[in-house]
Amino acid sequence: MIRDWLTADNSAIAKIERESFSDPWTxxxxxxxxxxxxxxxxxxDEGGVKGYVGIICAGDAEIALIAVDPSFRKQGIGTRLxxxxxxxxxxxxxxxxxxxxxxxxxxAKALYLGFGFQAIAVRPxxxxxxxxxxxxxxxx
Ligand SMILES: CC(C)(COP(=O)(O)OP(=O)(O)OC[C@H]1O[C@@H](n2cnc3c(N)ncnc32)[C@H](O)[C@@H]1OP(=O)(O)O)[C@@H](O)C(=O)NCCC(=O)NCCS
Numbered sequence: 001m002i003r004d005w006l007t008a009d010n011s012a013i014a015k016i017e018r019e020s021f022s023d024p025w026t027x028x029x030x031x032x033x034x035x036x037x038x039x040x041x042x043x044x045d046e047g048g049v050k051g052y053v054g055i056i057c058a059g060d061a062e063i064a065l066i067a068v069d070p071s072f073r074k075q076g077i078g079t080r081l082x083x084x085x086x087x088x089x090x091x092x093x094x095x096x097x098x099x100x101x102x103x104x105x106x107x108a109k110a111l112y113l114g115f116g117f118q119a120i121a122v123r124p125x126x127x128x129x130x131x132x133x134x135x136x137x138x139x140x
Contacts, residue, residue, distance in 0.1 A: 005041030061089035063099040
């Protein structure tokens with residue numbers, strides 16, 4: 001079930017962040033994101049949070065974060081979350097949905113390409129370990 005991301009979910013989300021990224025968002029960073037009126041998030045809840053997506057809508061929209069619990073990947077959860085985020089961006093009147101992804105992140109790139117995202121730019125050494133980011137956009 002996809003539902004709204006509540007502040008009470010932040011601890012479970014921070015755990016999945018740590019399991020998924022070398023530079024995870026901390027619980028404090030997640031709390032801060034809720035202070036922005038432009039931030040909206042959704043979670044997949046199946047007896048607990050199994051995945052989440054955070055989106056910032058201000059003119060254009062941007063996927064701020066998305067991940068699925070490592071034990072529940074390849075079961076369609078990422079697709080359902082991204083579907084919800086795209087629908088939200090559309091409902092909000094945004095024309096473009098942007099995101100950044102590590103050049104080496106093949107699972108995420110495959111997910112985004114499947115949705116019709118197109119790579120439009122490279123941000124060299126964008127991440128703290130020196131890896132490039134690919135900027136992608138979906139016209140909605
Ligand atoms: C990227 C991520 C969110 C995908 O979530 P998921 O629930 O596993 O994705 P789905 O099961 O909905 O898969 C959808 C598509 O993504 C692609 N994909 C997912 N996992 C993949 C993998 N390990 N290798 C290659 N492609 C993959 C496939 O195209 C897949 O379609 P298919 O099942 O028809 O082949 C998940 O791998 C994840 O949490 N990764 C770590 C966090 C991360 O990198 N987030 C993105 C930051 S930019």
